[in-house]
Amino acid sequence: MKKKSLFSSIILIGFGLYFYLDHLPFAWLRELYHWPTLFMIIGLAFLAQGYLAKDHEAILPGTILFGFGLHFHVVQKYDIWPDHIGIFLLIIGLGFLLRYQKTGAGLLQGFLFLVLSTLLLFYDNIIEWLGLLELNALSTLNLWPLLFILIGLYLFIARKK
Template sequence: MKNRQLFPGIVLIGFGAYFFMEKSEIELLEKFYTWPTLLLIVGIAFLCQGYLTREHDAILPGTILTGLGGHFHIAGNVQSWPPDTGTFMAIIALGFLLRYQKTGNGLFHGLLFLAVAILLIFTEQVDALFGQTGSSMTLVWKFWPAILLAIGAWLVFAKRR
């Protein structure tokens, strides 16, 4: 299905349905008349573009936008939902891993973001574990943001062969 008009078509259909339902004032769907729903619509359009037209570079932004839209809908309604920063990293990791599944590129990035997400989501448990294992691990835990900065700088500035 090589339809280059798929993305804008899905966005227009989604936005049209969104505004139609909003004008119809359907009370059952009232909590979905928010900006995260618009993120979901654009994200789903990117995912359709990525999977249906085999333009796999659209999978990463589609996953991120769909994930963020879903996160903001769920976070307000589920108390046990993980904190924002860790969830954002997990969504990005999922995007890289889904793109890797189709292209073979991005596994390192996906695993790196997944490791950061796990650290952020389970901060209290990791902190308690490091507190019990000794001062060397506590030192690593204390400076892990600097480690992320170093890895990011290496990814941006290191010359590739």
């Protein structure tokens, strides 16, 4: 059975609305005429393909593109929104978890991305909470990226067996 493709139709409708609304004299729409809106339109097209056409593999790129576009809009408007690499990892983790909900694949990756994003977003608070603000402890904490490299190498080697 051929899967119904909604991606092209959503892209054409979204881009058509984007460029049509650009010609209207509404000043409050001006803040939407930037490249993050195009990311959001493409992300919505992927999400529609993933959920409505039941092409569940499209959920991950849809979540990532829509989330990145939303992030770039919100970070310019609200000072409370963090402009940090952890937000991108959080969006990717949510994408994996949403895909896992429909396909049953990607739970480990989603969980790892969420843990990593939490560690990065709240790094200063975690270090302060653990009481590791001493100079000696901080010098050993600079080696934590090696832990990620070792785990990645282990997963890479374990995959080949």
